[in-house]
Amino acid sequence: MDFAYDARTEELRAKLLAFMDEFVYPAEAVAHEQRERLASPWDTPQVVEDLKAEARRQGLWNLFLPDAEYGAGLTNLQYAPLAEITGRSPQLAPTALNCAAPDTGNMELLAQFASDEQKKQWLEPLLRGEIRSAFAMTEPEVASSDATNIETRIERSADGSEYVVTGRKWYISGAMNPDCKIFIVMGKTDPDGADVRRQQSMILVPRDTPGVEIRRAMQVYGYEDHSHGGHAEVVFHGARVPASALVGEEGGGFAIAQARLGPGRIHHCMRLIGMAERAIELMCRRAVGRTAFGKSLAQQGVVHTWIADARVAVEQLRLLVLKTAWLMDTVGNRGAHTEIQAIKIATPRAVVDILDKAVQLHGAGGVSQDFPLAELWAGARTLKLADGPDEVHQRSLARRELGRYV
Structure with missing residues (x-):
């Protein structure tokens, strides 16, 4: 090894x-x-x-x-x-x-x-960094932790030449950025289908399509996340796009969403570890540079505990995430499913705790805009919800473990 x-x-x-x-x-x-x-x-x-x-x-x-x-x-x-x-x-x-x-x-x-045409129109400018994009799945009216609940409709026009998209989405990341030119929208093409995982499809909707309303920016713990283009509430009022805008086949949306989320989860977890490393660095610098009750914070026993526990947690998380990455490379995302869920549960939880201790060590500065900690904390805490809340991953992982004994 x-x-x-x-x-x-x-x-x-x-x-x-x-x-x-x-x-x-x-x-x-x-x-x-x-x-x-x-x-x-x-x-x-x-x-x-x-x-x-x-x-x-x-x-x-x-x-x-x-x-x-x-x-x-x-x-x-x-x-x-x-x-x-x-x-x-x-x-x-x-x-x-x-x-x-x-x-x-x-x-x-x-x-x-x-398709090749879709790649040329949208993928290539994204790869060049000329435009931005958004993924529209989450909805305010249903529990979107269960993607089969999605209510947005993608209906074929009478002559078959178009799809009509109707629905309301929110927390659509990047949608406020004027460089965001394309939405990948998840909705139902067959809402009454017998297989609930074949009811959904994915479709490409350009931002300037008539009927697309960017209603408002959604805040995250009071932050609007300008650098990532915000998180928007978006309403599709019967927006019409050509039939060629469908990604893959009708009924393939759920499988496409799952394929998209696997790599995204490991990317989030690795970035979270970087956030934790920055928090540890800031804690150490603060501890050696501040004095309270006659001695530096670096001499306080509770600070020792916070820093030591943070280092242990980061080293554990890094090994688990690297193992997951190795499995994804060797046996594929499906073979690494348990580990992907494990890192999605463990990493935000631990990093939120590390950032919380870093905020505490910085006192009032920790919750201010003068240090990155408060914004980092908000981002890390949000990832206990994004890409599937912890409880959904815990449920699935536990059922898989129990299945070996039932």
């Missing part, structure tokens, strides 16, 4: 770490200042475009996509430690490398299931 990264991973890690130090961390404050001067808070600050150009110049682009035709051709095991590094600055680094959700999952979906 070899725990070392291979030569290509080490080379990319060194380049990416240097890129973070030289360009990304210094850009965090600049991006905040530039955003305050933009005509719209959803516009992209110039420093982000500068970061993207530099990342492309250095070959740090589309690292997430294992298909060498479209991306860097890295395995999940090779990409995992790189995703961790970008998690140290989740508001800037993933976007700079064209490795930000929801575009990553959408590009993977299009690369795997889209």
Whole structure:
């Protein structure tokens, strides 16, 4: 059993770490200042475009996509430690490398299931970083943790030439960004079908389609997540698109959604580990630089406990996530299903706790905008819900374990 990264991973890690130090961390404050001067808070600050150009110049682009035709051709095991590094600055680094959700999952979906025409129209400009995209699945009126509940309708027109999309979605990530040009929408083409997992389909709806209403931005713990293009409530009022806009076949939407979510879950978990590493760094710097009750915080026993427990948790999580990445590469996403669920349960839970301790150590500064901790905490806590809430994964994992004995 070899725990070392291979030569290509080490080379990319060194380049990416240097890129973070030289360009990304210094850009965090600049991006905040530039955003305050933009005509719209959803516009992209110039420093982000500068970061993207530099990342492309250095070959740090589309690292997430294992298909060498479209991306860097890295395995999940090779990409995992790189995703961790970008998690140290989740508001800037993933976007700079064209490795930000929801575009990553959408590009993977299009690369795997889209027609040649769809790839040319939407995948290629996404790969070049010229446009952004959104994935419209979650709905406010139903428990979207069960995707079979989706109520949005995708109905074939009388002459068969079009589909008509009607429904209400929310928390549609990236939809507020003016560069978001395409929605991948999940809805029902056969709502009365006998197989509840064959009722859904996926369809491409351009943002400028008549009948598409971007109703409002949704906040997440008070944050609007400008850097990722926000999270919007979107209403489809009978939006009409050509029949050729269907992704794959009718009834294939549930399977496509599951294929999309597997890699996304491991990407989130690796970035979460990077967030935890940044929290530990900030805790240590704060502890050695602050004095309370006559001695530095670094001499307080409770601080020792927080930092030690955080280090143990991160090392455990990293090994589990790397094992999951290795399984995805060797036996496929289906063969790694249990491990994917395990990391989705364990990682947000542990990282939220680490960030909470980091906030506590920083006192009032921890909840302020002067440190990244509060925003990191909000993002990590949200991932206990996103891509399936913890309880759904726990239910499925437990049933699989029990099945070995029943």
